[in-house]
Amino acid sequence: MKKLFYALLIFIPFIVIAQESVKPELLPQKNVSNTYFGVTLNDPYQYLENLDDPIVVTWMKDNADYATSILNNISGKKAIFNKMKELIERRSASISNVNITDDDYYYYLKRVPGEEISKMYSRKGYDGLETLFFDPTQYKKKDGSTYTVSSISPNIKGDKIAVSVSANGSENPELLIFKNTGEQYDEILQLAEGISWHQSGDSFFYIKLNSADLKDKNRQIYTSNYVHNVGTDQTSDEKYFSKNNYAALNILKSEYPFVLYSKEANKNILYASSVDKNSKIYMEDENGSHNWKPILTRDDKVTDIDLNSTDIYYLTYNNAPNYKIVKTSIDSPDFSKATTVIEESKSENITDFALTKDGLYYATVKNGVEAKVYFLENDKSNPIELQLPFTAGSADISARGTDFSEVWINISGWTSPNKRFLYSSKTNSFTHKPLSTPVEYPELDNLIAKEVMVESHDGVMVPVSIIHNKDLKMNGQNPAVLYSYGSYGNSTSPFFSPITLAYTMYDGILVVPHVRGGGELGDAWHKAGQKLNKPNTWKDAIATAEYLIKNKYSNPKKISIFGGSAGGILVGRSITERPDLFVAGAPMVGAMNTVRMEETPNGPVNTPEFGTVADPEEFKGLLAMDSYHNLKPGTEYPAMLITAGMNDPRVIAWQPSKFAAKMQHDNKGNSPILFFTNFEGGHGGRTTLTQTLDQFSNIFSFFYWQSGHPDFKLLKKLKN
Numbered sequence: 001m002k003k004l005f006y007a008l009l010i011f012i013p014f015i016v017i018a019q020e021s022v023k024p025e026l027l028p029q030k031n032v033s034n035t036y037f038g039v040t041l042n043d044p045y046q047y048l049e050n051l052d053d054p055i056v057v058t059w060m061k062d063n064a065d066y067a068t069s070i071l072n073n074i075s076g077k078k079a080i081f082n083k084m085k086e087l088i089e090r091r092s093a094s095i096s097n098v099n100i101t102d103d104d105y106y107y108y109l110k111r112v113p114g115e116e117i118s119k120m121y122s123r124k125g126y127d128g129l130e131t132l133f134f135d136p137t138q139y140k141k142k143d144g145s146t147y148t149v150s151s152i153s154p155n156i157k158g159d160k161i162a163v164s165v166s167a168n169g170s171e172n173p174e175l176l177i178f179k180n181t182g183e184q185y186d187e188i189l190q191l192a193e194g195i196s197w198h199q200s201g202d203s204f205f206y207i208k209l210n211s212a213d214l215k216d217k218n219r220q221i222y223t224s225n226y227v228h229n230v231g232t233d234q235t236s237d238e239k240y241f242s243k244n245n246y247a248a249l250n251i252l253k254s255e256y257p258f259v260l261y262s263k264e265a266n267k268n269i270l271y272a273s274s275v276d277k278n279s280k281i282y283m284e285d286e287n288g289s290h291n292w293k294p295i296l297t298r299d300d301k302v303t304d305i306d307l308n309s310t311d312i313y314y315l316t317y318n319n320a321p322n323y324k325i326v327k328t329s330i331d332s333p334d335f336s337k338a339t340t341v342i343e344e345s346k347s348e349n350i351t352d353f354a355l356t357k358d359g360l361y362y363a364t365v366k367n368g369v370e371a372k373v374y375f376l377e378n379d380k381s382n383p384i385e386l387q388l389p390f391t392a393g394s395a396d397i398s399a400r401g402t403d404f405s406e407v408w409i410n411i412s413g414w415t416s417p418n419k420r421f422l423y424s425s426k427t428n429s430f431t432h433k434p435l436s437t438p439v440e441y442p443e444l445d446n447l448i449a450k451e452v453m454v455e456s457h458d459g460v461m462v463p464v465s466i467i468h469n470k471d472l473k474m475n476g477q478n479p480a481v482l483y484s485y486g487s488y489g490n491s492t493s494p495f496f497s498p499i500t501l502a503y504t505m506y507d508g509i510l511v512v513p514h515v516r517g518g519g520e521l522g523d524a525w526h527k528a529g530q531k532l533n534k535p536n537t538w539k540d541a542i543a544t545a546e547y548l549i550k551n552k553y554s555n556p557k558k559i560s561i562f563g564g565s566a567g568g569i570l571v572g573r574s575i576t577e578r579p580d581l582f583v584a585g586a587p588m589v590g591a592m593n594t595v596r597m598e599e600t601p602n603g604p605v606n607t608p609e610f611g612t613v614a615d616p617e618e619f620k621g622l623l624a625m626d627s628y629h630n631l632k633p634g635t636e637y638p639a640m641l642i643t644a645g646m647n648d649p650r651v652i653a654w655q656p657s658k659f660a661a662k663m664q665h666d667n668k669g670n671s672p673i674l675f676f677t678n679f680e681g682g683h684g685g686r687t688t689l690t691q692t693l694d695q696f697s698n699i700f701s702f703f704y705w706q707s708g709h710p711d712f713k714l715l716k717k718l719k720n
Helices: 003-011 054-071 077-088 243-249 442-446 498-504 523-527 535-550 567-577 594-599 604-610 616-624 654-666 689-706
Strands: 032-036 039-043 094-100 105-111 119-124 131-134 147-154 160-167 174-179 184-190 192-197 203-208 224-229 238-241 256-262 267-273 281-284 292-296 302-307 311-316 324-329 339-342 349-355 359-366 370-377 394-399 407-413 416-424 429-432 447-455 461-469 480-483 509-513 559-564 584-588 639-645 673-678
Touching (some): 054 689, 077 689, 094 147, 105 147, 119 147, 131 174, 147 192, 160 192, 192 256, 203 256, 224 256, 238 256, 311 349, 324 349, 339 359, 339 370, 349 394, 359 394, 370 394, 461 498, 461 535, 480 535, 498 689, 535 559, 535 567, 559 567, 567 584, 594 604, 604 616, 639 689, 654 673
Parallel strands (some): 480 559, 584 639
Antiparallel strands (some): 094 105, 105 119, 147 160, 256 267, 267 281, 281 292, 302 311, 324 339, 407 416
């Protein structure tokens, strides 16, 4: 839509015209029984797993239409949509995916006000003239799809750039190759991921997915790594690593064989990649030899590596739950002989590190919310703490490599927008280096962020962040929303978002419990929310809701909860275990039927995190975290907004579909159980700005409506 139209919406009251819509009939149950280790599970909606069945698709479309009609009739939805948009577009540009080459060319994505998706730009140096390099809105414009750029991969010299695009959130990439002048090469590679350029700059390694069919269970099994020579057709590409090589190196069929060229070591490195955070890495003794020597096994407990010309540095939690940094020589990379460079801290968790010409930088976090950055100069034994320009909740480090001194520190917090600083070790100073015009948010002056510790079900103290208007009265009558994730050891670090800022401007309280399963308190915190320990994840969220009630922040008629993907486990199980604590919930493209996860293309690769039904003990864990199988007929459930993406390659659409169908059937109350499938979208991200804002304005207006907020009411009662 035109920028002018959106500008008018900000100032002109938006009148919703209610449309007639009929609530879809409950989907009939057709029971199927599955038995695992003597446990028989009834699955009344297993037939929804056939996403090609016209009956299933029609039911999904009818529910999407009904959900849309409800959501578009909530009086405050358009107002909060406009507020989010105004806050976002107050910035002159939103910039992401920044790549800086050895010759100091910048390649990055940028979206300016009035645009729906990001375009790719380039400039020579930080102060160079910006040029539009690639516009995805013009790519295959006639086919009606929305293409977005998912990755930018310049070669080492910077004279060639591989750009990955995909349509409608499908994550079926098409790889385009350009000269640095912007001229495009003729070939387009299909399903190519994990680009790593060779030293010559004229060829690269890549992984190729086995199928474009998002429902194909073999899509990610025994994937092959290829070599592509620029200027040739993909059909002539030769396999560098294929199914025949898996057994010889003890690589699992679900592990991705990423082959990367390291200019520091001048060798090829093979990453056997999966959701398991522990690195499994091999190195060729000589490029092109195919003689792979193991560097790391998963038992070494290394989560990240970096190299200079002589040494390999490892971030590891081996005998160091809060992580330490060790190193070995490239010529003798035996991890068992590694020497410690940075000792483990007992109170801070190392989250990130990078090597430069001058030394090693690393970031830490305390309780998941207090960030620090340190620098260890070459040939020195004691690191120094850098005095950050402002108190940070999170800090990320990026560098150009060990041939350069430049290092950038990005810091942010709940009430502090992200800022990018160039640090100089020579002068021990920070210089603000924004990639777009800085913007101020005076609304943040009205917010406070509290960090509290909440006792969970087993006595463990859980860090919880609470953000709200500083003048809000704690009388137990405030709307509150919980958001968290709690999987893969990923931390929900403090972040600033205009979207969540808009939510707090309606006197809602944003609550982020740093639940177990995340990495906020190190590896032990992750393990405490993994597989058979997964119940701790949602029990930590439940304890947080109880804390809000006890301390008069809110009450069960005003507390909502949302989360996406693996965060759907947290939402679904919090609500199925304690439906009395919440007024509403929104699992977004959530993993809701974990017992059947391995029947999906993305399921086998996730077994290291959640478990497998092939193991009797891990099956128990999968059943415990399965929201679908924990629904109980005759229960009064909170209002729900359940979402799915028909092009989702990570959580297949039938996972949330089955949960929605059974909850609609089992719910004895009158709260709406809405189910919305995006038939033109995928797992989230890779969407237009309008789609993103529509999703969050749907969720927040739905939550406010259910909590009785006077600005959010249903304008017209719809037909049942």
